Amino acid sequence: MGNQRVFKSSDHMQASDGEPIRSVVQESEHAVIVAWHVEPGQTIAPHTHPEGQDTWTILSGHGAYQVDEHGNTVQVMPGDVVVAKQGQVHGVKCTSLEPLRFISVVAPIDAGYVLLPPRA
Numbered sequence: 001m002g003n004q005r006v007f008k009s010s011d012h013m014q015a016s017d018g019e020p021i022r023s024v025v026q027e028s029e030h031a032v033i034v035a036w037h038v039e040p041g042q043t044i045a046p047h048t049h050p051e052g053q054d055t056w057t058i059l060s061g062h063g064a065y066q067v068d069e070h071g072n073t074v075q076v077m078p079g080d081v082v083v084a085k086q087g088q089v090h091g092v093k094c095t096s097l098e099p100l101r102f103i104s105v106v107a108p109i110d111a112g113y114v115l116l117p118p119r120a
Helices: none
Strands: 021-027 032-038 043-048 053-060 063-066 075-078 081-084 090-095 100-107
Touching: 032 043, 032 090
Parallel strands: none
Antiparallel strands: 021 032, 032 100, 043 090, 053 081, 053 100, 063 075, 063 090
8 A cells, every 4th residue: 555645537538438437546345436427418327336435526516326225316516525424325426418427435445346137
């Protein structure tokens, strides 16, 4: 593990024409920090972390943040901190004309990842 303690989120944001790209900023034995760049109309599919928590800090753009397995959403915007506790469903669709950019901290490192099945 290096001594670097300050990271520029903009150095890790990666635009994609397909699915949003998960870009790891820093990983330790305790947590993983990820930068997300979600283009307008793109989504991060609803999922859970069965053994941990996922905390997002919204930097720019707006999104429809999914809060349950029924597809219910709330609007997120810059300055919001969004917490999905252990096992809580979450995902997002970028609803703004500009990219939705945020930092995600998943802890513990072995929180797991379970994608929800597509809704009928």
